Amino acid sequence: MSFIRNIPDNSLSDKELVNRYKNSGDLGVLGELYQRYMDLVYGVCLKYFKDTEQSKDAVMQIFEELVSKLRKHEVENFKAWLHQVAKNHCLMQLRTPRNLKTVEFKTELVQSEENVHLNGVLEREENFQKLEHCIGTLAEEQHLAIRLFYLEQKSYHEIAESTGKEWNQVRSLIQNGRRNLKLCMEKTETSVKPIQKSI
Structure with missing residues (x-):
């Protein structure tokens, strides 16, 4: 997936990065943590949407959700928690009437x-x-x-x-x-x- 940018692991655990982000609010820290699992999030989105572009857009939308959501939750296992967040995001998108496919409205444009x-x-x-x-x-x-x-x-x-x-x-x-x-x-x-x- 060319839109995903891999970065070197700086040896900090997920839990350490979660705590660092909660304490600092630094989006760079959140971005570093999220990029470890962007391929996982993309896979979840692709499973539900069956569309590569919509799935890529959802990966970005889910990151934006995490900016506030992660600071409000106690997260012990970030990978498992993120998987559930991604799944819930996709299900909410699919259940929203405006995202249903119609002749006039294309699902892939909904971001x-x-x-x-x-x-x-x-x-x-x-x-x-x-x-x-x-x-x-x-x-x-x-x-x-x-x-x-x-x-x-x-x-x-x-x-x-x-x-x-x-x-x-x-x-x-x-x-x-x-x-x-x-x-x-x-x-x-x-x-x-x-x-x-x-x-």
């Missing part, structure tokens, strides 16, 4: 509210100029990350390698960038609604 919004925009050619304008309002690093991820279809790992950023930094840039894009697009859409109604 989050922000992603659904952006993917819909990208599919509508008439909104491309508005999207270009909003991308131009982003901070330079967010601008680059969004272009690579959405327009050039690069993975988190590929973006990290090409920009020299850490995986966690790439995740943060894309997450914040798509939120800013969503806000910009909503403002743009709101501003043109009265014109559309008067025609």
Whole structure:
């Protein structure tokens, strides 16, 4: 799986990394711990979704869940606990009505509210100029990350390698960038609604 970046084991146990993350809140520590089991999480997601791209997206979503979830739970066996978290995430996604396959709505596009919004925009050619304008309002690093991820279809790992950023930094840039894009697009859409109604 090319999107998974393997890192050397620094000899700390899972339990030690869990405790270090709980005490410090350092996402780098959580990222190091999570990367040990990304292949396991990906396998669980693939088993449920039967789709590689959706499974890759779920791996990133589950990491985002862990940021707060791990600090709230007492975890003795991180691997077993993570397996259950991944399983629950997949089951919740499959049970959510918006993720059911229909003619109009593609399951593989479902990642989050922000992603659904952006993917819909990208599919509508008439909104491309508005999207270009909003991308131009982003901070330079967010601008680059969004272009690579959405327009050039690069993975988190590929973006990290090409920009020299850490995986966690790439995740943060894309997450914040798509939120800013969503806000910009909503403002743009709101501003043109009265014109559309008067025609």
